[in-house]
Structures are given as C-alpha cells and as structure tokens.
Amino acid sequence: MTSAAGCAGQDDRTASSEPDYVRSLISQTNGLYYHPFLREERGGPEAQSYALRALAETGAKPKVTVAARTAAALRSDALKSSALWGRYWLVPLRDAGAPGVLGRDDARAVEKLRSGKGWYEDPALDDGSDDGRLSATWAALEVEAATGSLDAVPAAGRAATVRWLGRLAHGDVPLEKAAVLARCLRLLGEPVPASLTAATAPDVSGFTERPEAERATLLEETYDYVLLQESAGRAPRVDRATWQQVLNHDVTALDHEQLYDLVHILRATGSPARSFSSVARRLEGDRLPDGTMRDPSSYLGTPDASLLVQRLRDLAGWPVRDERLLAAVEKQAGAPDAPRDGATRLTVAALEHTAGGRDLTAPQKALCQDPSTVPATVTSDNVRDWQRAVWDCADAGVPVPAPAVTRWDLDGLEGAQAAATLVVGLHQSGHEDRAPGWLTADRLEKWATDPGPRANVYDRALIVRAYLLLGGHADESAVGRLAALVAAHRGCPGLPGLYRPDDEPGCDLKTTWAVWELDKALDGKLGALPSPGRPRD
Known part of the structure; x- marks a missing residue:
C-alpha cells in the first residue's frame, strides 16, 4: 500500500480558514499540492480493481460504460504489468460491464502458465521463490474462478496444485502466507488445515498512538x-x-486498496450496510462520467502547484505559513531525483519562503540575477518564462532588475497574450513604470474588450488585468460580461470555488489565480474572490 492507514481521532490539518476543497488537493503521495487536472485522468487497472471492489462491498452495483478502445487500453496496461495479476485486476471491470476486458481466452492463457509441479508462474514477476509462486497461483485461481473455468482445469494439474499447496501449509506459516494458502485451497474446494487457522486477529490496542507505518501494517x-x-x-x-x-475518520485519506481491505474487514465481521455510506460517497466522488475510477493516491504534488495554492491563499486572506507544506517541499527538494534546473530551484525557494518565512540562501538569491533563469531581455518567445521567474523572485522577497524588451506585434491574440504577461510581470516585480512606450492601454483595449473565441478564461482575465494596470477602465457592461463568463466557468467536481479555463471539466489553479486577481482589481465586482464577508464554499 502506498499510504498508511490514518490515525483516528487526530487532526493534522494546518490551522487555516481555507475551505476543505483546497486541502483536498494535498497529494497522498508526497504532501505537496497537485494540479486539479489530474482528477480528470483515469486510474490504472489496479486502482480501478480495488475501487470497484470496495464499491461493490458497500452493496452498490457499479457500472462502467467505457468504449471498446478505452477497455482495450485498460486491458493492455494490465497485461503489461502482469499476465496473472493484471487479469485479476480486470475482473471487477468485466463485472461492471467493460466490454472485452476478460473472457474464456484469458482462462486458457492462464492455464498455460501452470507448471508441471502445480504452481503458476508469472513471466512479468520473475520470482522463483515459493512466495512468488504462491502469489502467482492465487491470482491465476481467482481469474479461473471468475471466468467460470476452474472446474475445467485438467484433473492432473489440479491435483498437482493441491499437493504443492499442501506442502507449503506444513510448519510455522506466517499469517499473510497462511491467508493466501487458505484462499487458494478454498477456490479449489479443498479443506483448509486447522494448523493454518489457529492465528488470532492482530492486536490493535492503542491503534491511534502507533506510528503510521505500523497502522498500515495492522490493516x-x-x-x-x-x-x-x-x-x-x-x-x-x-x-x-x-x-x-x-473508517469514520480516514475514509477520504485511504488509498483504494486500503479502503477495500477495511470495508471487507468490517463487512465480514458484521457491520451493516449503512456503515458504509461515507465509503460510497467517497468512491462515487472518485468516479469519472464513464464509471471508471480516478486514483487520488497517484496524484503527485509539485512545487509549482503548491506555490500557486500559496498565492491563492494570499489573495483570499488565508494563512500562508504552513509547516506541513514546508516539510513536504524540503523532503521533495532533497530527494536524489529532484530536478536541479534553475527554474525549479527558484520555485522551491519561493515556496519555502512563503510557507516557512525563511530567507533564501545566497545561491538561491543568485538565481534571480542569473539571465539563464531570469532573462535579461524579454521577447514574445520567452516572456512567459520571464514572468514566472520574476513572480517567484517577488514571492521570495528578492528584487530583480527591470528587463530590456524587444518589441513585438500586437495584431494577433498571441501577441496580446504575451503583452499582457509582460505587463503583469512588470507589476509583480515592482517595475510597473517600465512598460515600453509601444505597449499602452489603447493598444490592448481591443483585446480586453473582445479577445475572440480562441481566448480561454485565463487569457481573458490576464489581458483585462494588464489593460487595467496600463490605465484602462472597465465599464459596467464590460464587468457584467466578465462576471457572466467567470460564473459560467466556476467549479468542477469536488472543487466548487476554483475555475475552469475552458469547456473541459477540469479546474486550473493558474486560471483561478487570474480570475481572483482580476476580481480583486475590480473591487470584488465579479463575485469570484473569497472574502471574510462571503460564506466559504
């Protein structure tokens, strides 16, 4: 399991007035914030399997309506991982209606992986130990049972498997191995030796005080x-x-495999169906429109997404000091495979400064004077990289020199986007008075009024913000049109206060920042920016 069972009764959230949906963007994997678009990505076959199994354990009958092409992709991904476990993961997808993911041909393919001595061998695992063979055999028998082909297994092969399992059941057998042996024997219709069942349930006394890894092991x-x-x-x-x-405390924190394990434990020991309403809500919330599952445990947080959250916090008046986030970014930055390019190091430095209030080191400060990180001359090609860098420097409290600017054409949307990015970057870096003479409010007015159908919400908000910074004015009708635009793009599943850049379902942190920043400049007339006087989402 990739994340540990939580500690019931404890609350390790930062002391913050921000809404729960913002905290829901914290990665279960590395503790940083992740980009919301990841929520629109389908989880892998293993995650699908455990999520659908857990949902079925609650009494639901999940349905999946994927197209044949998507089903084929899920099947391909599963079999690339393992010829046996991959097929096992596909069983719940088959049961939920995914076309062609598992069939009789799979049963025949699985049977070919049985050795002459009774065990099954998975070529992908390359594990010749008894434990590896037992794992492969368990997966194979589950697939054969699910496809209704277990009774058709040749008698000699079946007998060899039973004999081999019987030999493994002798002696002092660890609990995990005993459980797999017992399940395999049950699938084959064989009795489970009493010596295997003598185990008692693990002692979970003082569960909430135990270390995280120990709690996961106990589950x-x-x-x-x-x-x-x-x-x-x-x-x-x-x-x-x-x-x-x-379950009551950690239903949103457990990964899909942990959630399945926990629900199965409770179902098997008598918990009524009504005990799992929170599980059903969580899993239904993880589903995409076609019925397949997202996999929150796979969402990797990043420094740039985390820094955007810090900027949203600052705009909304929520606390930005965050020791938990600081610890997460320090751990990430210290990892052997962490990116070492100047742009990423600068983002990390800004994030550490905002979350922890610490001063930058001399090498970090030097990044803001390094033309390979902060271009000394801005062009339409590098203006976005420049703006990102000077914004990071500003957040880190490090001044940057005003750049030279190479003039570009404003006749197209791309030129207007680049110009707006330049103006906003000059504002962020404290050089509002250094806008080039060819870049005026009059030149941007056309694009602020109507940037055309290719402009998304971020483009529109940024261009209008730049227009205002250059001295332009948005009249009542213009503000009304903007308010209608942002209202139409507000919210996505589980993130009601964030904004979508276009008609796709996923929200975007950068777009949300642009909308909130513009709303602040317009004195809240868009109704987008959270405020102390406005109820939280």
Missing part, C-alpha cells in the same frame, strides 16, 4: 486474518470498534 494483517478465517469457513473475530473508528 494489512487484519485483512489477511479475515481472509484466512473466511476461507476456512470460520467467523473472524476482530476489534470492530477500532476499525469502524478508522
């Missing part, structure tokens, strides 16, 4: 215990109150 071990007892036809006995508390 895995308790699931193994339940699987073992179920496979032997016995009723598992666990501390259900503790696990219900974990």
Whole structure:
C-alpha cells in the first residue's frame, strides 16, 4: 500500500480558514499540492480493481460504460504489468460491464502458465521463490474462478496444485502466507488445515498512538486474518470498534486498496450496510462520467502547484505559513531525483519562503540575477518564462532588475497574450513604470474588450488585468460580461470555488489565480474572490 492507514481521532490539518476543497488537493503521495487536472485522468487497472471492489462491498452495483478502445487500453496496461495479476485486476471491470476486458481466452492463457509441479508462474514477476509462486497461483485461481473455468482445469494439474499447496501449509506459516494458502485451497474446494487457522486477529490496542507505518501494517494483517478465517469457513473475530473508528475518520485519506481491505474487514465481521455510506460517497466522488475510477493516491504534488495554492491563499486572506507544506517541499527538494534546473530551484525557494518565512540562501538569491533563469531581455518567445521567474523572485522577497524588451506585434491574440504577461510581470516585480512606450492601454483595449473565441478564461482575465494596470477602465457592461463568463466557468467536481479555463471539466489553479486577481482589481465586482464577508464554499 502506498499510504498508511490514518490515525483516528487526530487532526493534522494546518490551522487555516481555507475551505476543505483546497486541502483536498494535498497529494497522498508526497504532501505537496497537485494540479486539479489530474482528477480528470483515469486510474490504472489496479486502482480501478480495488475501487470497484470496495464499491461493490458497500452493496452498490457499479457500472462502467467505457468504449471498446478505452477497455482495450485498460486491458493492455494490465497485461503489461502482469499476465496473472493484471487479469485479476480486470475482473471487477468485466463485472461492471467493460466490454472485452476478460473472457474464456484469458482462462486458457492462464492455464498455460501452470507448471508441471502445480504452481503458476508469472513471466512479468520473475520470482522463483515459493512466495512468488504462491502469489502467482492465487491470482491465476481467482481469474479461473471468475471466468467460470476452474472446474475445467485438467484433473492432473489440479491435483498437482493441491499437493504443492499442501506442502507449503506444513510448519510455522506466517499469517499473510497462511491467508493466501487458505484462499487458494478454498477456490479449489479443498479443506483448509486447522494448523493454518489457529492465528488470532492482530492486536490493535492503542491503534491511534502507533506510528503510521505500523497502522498500515495492522490493516494489512487484519485483512489477511479475515481472509484466512473466511476461507476456512470460520467467523473472524476482530476489534470492530477500532476499525469502524478508522473508517469514520480516514475514509477520504485511504488509498483504494486500503479502503477495500477495511470495508471487507468490517463487512465480514458484521457491520451493516449503512456503515458504509461515507465509503460510497467517497468512491462515487472518485468516479469519472464513464464509471471508471480516478486514483487520488497517484496524484503527485509539485512545487509549482503548491506555490500557486500559496498565492491563492494570499489573495483570499488565508494563512500562508504552513509547516506541513514546508516539510513536504524540503523532503521533495532533497530527494536524489529532484530536478536541479534553475527554474525549479527558484520555485522551491519561493515556496519555502512563503510557507516557512525563511530567507533564501545566497545561491538561491543568485538565481534571480542569473539571465539563464531570469532573462535579461524579454521577447514574445520567452516572456512567459520571464514572468514566472520574476513572480517567484517577488514571492521570495528578492528584487530583480527591470528587463530590456524587444518589441513585438500586437495584431494577433498571441501577441496580446504575451503583452499582457509582460505587463503583469512588470507589476509583480515592482517595475510597473517600465512598460515600453509601444505597449499602452489603447493598444490592448481591443483585446480586453473582445479577445475572440480562441481566448480561454485565463487569457481573458490576464489581458483585462494588464489593460487595467496600463490605465484602462472597465465599464459596467464590460464587468457584467466578465462576471457572466467567470460564473459560467466556476467549479468542477469536488472543487466548487476554483475555475475552469475552458469547456473541459477540469479546474486550473493558474486560471483561478487570474480570475481572483482580476476580481480583486475590480473591487470584488465579479463575485469570484473569497472574502471574510462571503460564506466559504
């Protein structure tokens, strides 16, 4: 499992007045904020499998309506990972209606992977140990059972598998291995030796005080215990109150595999269906319109997304000091594979400064004077890189020199976008009075009034903001049109206060910043910027 079971009863959120939807953008993987567009990406086959299984455990009957091409892509991704486990992951997708992901041909392909000595071998895993063979055998038997082909397995092969499993069941068998052995024997219709079922449930006393990794291990071990007892036809006995508390507190924090394990534990030990309403809500919220699942545990946060969140916090008047975020970015920056280019290092420095209030080191400050990071001459080609860099320097409290500017044409949208970016960057870096003479409000007025159908919400907001900075004025009708535009692009699933750049469903942090920044300049007339006097989303 990639993230640990949470600590029921504790609240490690930063003391902040920001709404929950902003905190929901914290990556479960690295603790940084991630870009919202990741929520529109489909999870991989393994994540799909556990999410759909967990949803089914709640009593729901999930349906998937993907096109054949998408189903084929999911199947291909699964089989690239593993010929056996990949097919196992596809079972819930097949059950939910995904066309062609699993069939009788798969059962025949799986049977070909049985060795003459009874175990199955997965070419992708390249693990010749008994544990590796047992894992592959479990996956193979699950696939054959799901496709209704287990009864058609040749008697000699079946007998060889039973004999091999029996040999593994002798002696002191660890809980995880005992659970898999018991499940395999159950699938084959064989009795589970009493020696395997003597295990008791793991001791979860003091669960909330235990380290995170230990809590995750306890969840895995308790699931193994339940699987073992179920496979032997016995009723598992666990501390259900503790696990219900974990579910109540951490339903949004667990990854899909952990959530499945937890729901299965509770279902197997008598929790009623009504106990899982929060699970159903969480998983339904993770679904895309075609019924497939997002995978929040795969969303990687980045320094640039985190810095944009800091800027949104600042605009909204929410606290920006954040020790949790500071620790996450420091850990990320210190990783061996962390990017070392100047632009990324500058973003990290700005993020550390805003989150922790710390001064930049001399090498970090030097980045703001380095023309390879902050271009000394701005052109229409590099203006976006320049603006990003000077914005980072401003957030880090480091001044930058005013640039030289090479003139460009404003007759097209691209030229107007570049000009607006320059004006906003000059404002952010404290050089509002250094706009070139050829760049005036009159020259931008056409684009501020009507930038054309190719301009997205970010473009429109940025151009109008630049127009205002140059001394332009937005009359009541213009403000009304802008208000209608941003209102039509407000919100996306789970993120009601952010903004979409276009008609696609995903929200965007940069677009949200541009809309909020423009609303601030217009004294809140767009109704977009959160304020102390406006109820939070």
